[in-house]
Structure formats: C-alpha cells, structure tokens
Amino acid sequence: MVEQSARLSPVLKQATPVLAARGEGVHIYDEDGRRYLDFTAGIGVTSTGHCHPKVVEAAQRQVATLIHGQYTTVMHRPLLRLTEELGTVLPEGLDRLFYVNSGSEAVEAALRLARQATGRQNAVVFDGSFHGRTMGAASLTTSGTKIRAGIGPLMPGVAVSAFPYAYRLGMTEDQAVEYALAELDYLFATVTSPRDTAAFFIEPVLGEGGYVPVPPAFLEGLRRRADEHGILLVADEVQTGFGRTGRFWGHEHTAVRPDVVITAKGLASGFPLSAIAAPEGIMERAWPGSQGGTYGGNAVACAAALATLEVIREEGLVENAARNGERLLAGLRKAAEGHGRVGDVRGLGLMAASEFTAPDGSPDAETAAKAHKAATDRGLLLLTCGPHGNVVRMIPPLVVDADQIDEALALWSEALADASA
Secondary structure (H helix, E strand, O other), X not given: OOOOOOOOOOOOOOOOOOOEXXXXXXXXXXXXXXXXXXXXXHHHOOOOOEOOHHHHHHHHHHHOOOOOOXXXXXXXXXXXXXXXXXXXXXXXXXXXXXXXXXXXXXXXXXXXXXXXXXXXXXXXXEOOOOOOOOHHHHHOOOOOHHHOOOOOOOOOOEEEEOOOOHHHHOOOHHHHHHHHHHHHHHHHHHOOOHHHEEEEEEOOEOOOOOOOEOOHHHHHHHHHHHHHHOOEEEEEOOOOOOOOOOOOOHHHHOOOOOOEEEEOHHHHOOOOOEEEEEOHHHHOOOOOOOOOOOOOOOHHHHHHHHHHHHHHHHOOHHHHHHHHHHHHHHHHHHHHOOOOOEEEEEEXXXXXXXXXXXXXXXXXXXXXXXXXXXXXXXXXXOEEEOOOOOXXXXXXXXXXXXXXXXXXXXHHHHHHHHHHO
16 A cells, blocks of 8 residues: 555635644633634534533543444433423424434435425525535525535525625615515515425524524514415524524524524534424424434533533523623624724624625625734634625634623724724
8 A cells, every 4th residue: 555645625724824722711722822712613613612611521421431322223311311401492392303413414404304394395595594515405505606616406496585684785674674575475476386385494693694683573574474385484593503692592582483493503512413403293294214314413412412501501601692792792893983894793692793895885805804814813713704705703602701802802903903004
C-alpha cells in the first residue's frame, strides 16, 4: 500500500482561523492559550456553553455504561427518560417523538411523515429558508444557491412562497405580512393546489437566510390556511428551539401551535441528536419502516440532552436569553448609529444580526466581511449569513451574562470602526 497524507476536502472553508484547543462556558481557547468570546456557539449548538460540568458528567457517566444501544434493536433508559422530559416542554398534544442525528435528517423525517400522513405530495417553503443539505432538505432550502447548485435535479413537489422580510422588501412589517400572505394565496391558485399540499415548513426565525424573525401575524395566517385546507404546519426549530429566542420554542412568541416540531442543535449541548415531535394521530400515520436509523437516539447524546434540560431549568437560561437578548439588540442598535453601512439590526432573544447595506441599497457583503474579520482579530467569534453574505450574526451560548454581552458589544463597536477605516 502506498503511504499518503490525507487532508480535509478543499471545499471546506472555516469562518475563522482559530484552532480550538478547549472550550469553557462562552469562551474558546486556541493552542497558544488565547481566549475568544464564542458568539457562534457552534452555530447555535452549545446552548449550555462549552463543556458545562453537568453535561460533561452526564456524558462521562453514560460512556462508562452504554455508548450505543441501537433503539430499533434494544431500548435504553436515557432515551425513555428524555422522551418523558421532552413531553414537559413540547407544545400540548405533540406527544410522540422520533429521534435521529442531525437537523437535516429530522427535516427529512418530517417531510416523509407529512406526505404519508396527508396522502399529499407537495410542501411549501418560504424565501430564505434553510432546512438542511441532504437532498430532500436541500430541495426545501432557499437561503442561497450554494446549497442547491450543481446537484440537480432536486426533489420535486416543493413550492416556494414569499417571506415577510420587511427590510428587504422596503415595507413595514404589516405591509410585508399582507404581501406575503397574498402571494401564498396566489401560489395556491397557480402552483400547488391546497388539496395537493401536505405541509408548510417554516423557521420561526430565518437562520441562514438572514436572522429575520417571522412576524406573529404571518404565522397566524399560515395556521388559518393550514386548518382550512388540512395542511400540516411544520415548525423547523432546529436553531430557534431550546430557549434560543427567549421562549423555549421560537413559535411561542405567538399563540400558534404547530402540528410538527423539529428540534436539533441546542438539544444536547454539542452531541449529535435531533428529533421530530407530532401528535399520536399524525405520527401513527407514518408507514411501517419509514422511521429508523443506526445512530438515532444515541445513549450518550440522550444523557447529554437530559443534562441540558436540567441546566436550562436550574439556571433559568430561557429567561436569561430573553433578558440578555434585549441587552444585545439594544447595544447592536446603538453601535449601528455610528456606522452608515449597517442598514438593519434585528433578532429575537440570543439570535441577533446586523445587515450591511451600501448607499445605493444593495447588499454590502464586503464591509460585512471586514467587520467579521476585525471582530475575530479582536477576540470575538461571529458568523455571517444571508443570501449575499452581508449579515453578521451573534449566537452566544444561553449562559452568557451581561458583562460578556457588554464585552462583545465593545469589541463589535471597535470592529465596525476598523471596517469603515
């Protein structure tokens, strides 16, 4: 055998140049011991911070007893306990769960369930949506062509409708909602009949699409149309769930109850675990053999998820996300006052974003990239998003405190000054 040196795919690109050696709370340390404020949280994953002692202890204890108990072969107690505990935080009536590993897999499972439960083939998604990278999930994704390009033909049966992105549309929020609902009705008249439509898939806050919260009136309009036509309303809470928005679930900022909830990311504080939840009357319509997987419901991941729920409750992290989310947004708006290229600041809880816009109104990805790099250079780790890459987002762990928010805002203000120099 010829010896060779393997390397990572050249297509993979890091958002920052940091080589992480360890993490603790809201901080990451590189191999030289430099400390960074991690306001990426592994793209919203490390909800209880890096290496929370209770999560670490739970995972270590579970590793010593059972690592892999394949749950369509044998059952294990961590999965049963997690299912029971999730029942206390899920929307009323969503009392049946199916576990997989990633957000994309959970989206695929929800799509499969929606089609089988309704006997209909089409799904409606909305401009800017991100639902994953596997073929079905990518077909539901419109946050950027990089997810869809070069892999077609994509899965059929997906219709895309307008999202009420008021800033991009140049409208008030009320106008944007009225426009988007009218476009959805037009879609029903021209592209997918309601009788052929299985589900609406929507994120309570657009993630990769630019961190745009869904106006409550729009979600309420979807619920009315879903009820009228027998369409399932699927809330993709992969990024917004588990306290991220200042409520346990992002959709809880409205009175709307979805028919299916998808959860992942912050569910297990960094261990791969995702799930879909639905009422028994919907879940039982899944066809035999349509739900399964080798690693879904891993025992160690379930133990970590149980510890995550315990920490969220004991430390009041949902309330902390609401309180410090307001502090973060207020600080970002103040910082934007002195920088003409920040056209919009928005968010919900600890999902906050600054959108960069050129004087002519076009997306300003160049200045966003400069600000992002300047923040990294100063020790603040952030991510960009949006179809044009002109949105810089902040996603700190839910354990972040007021002093750390203020430190990040000071670094961000300096980064903005660097970007405009």
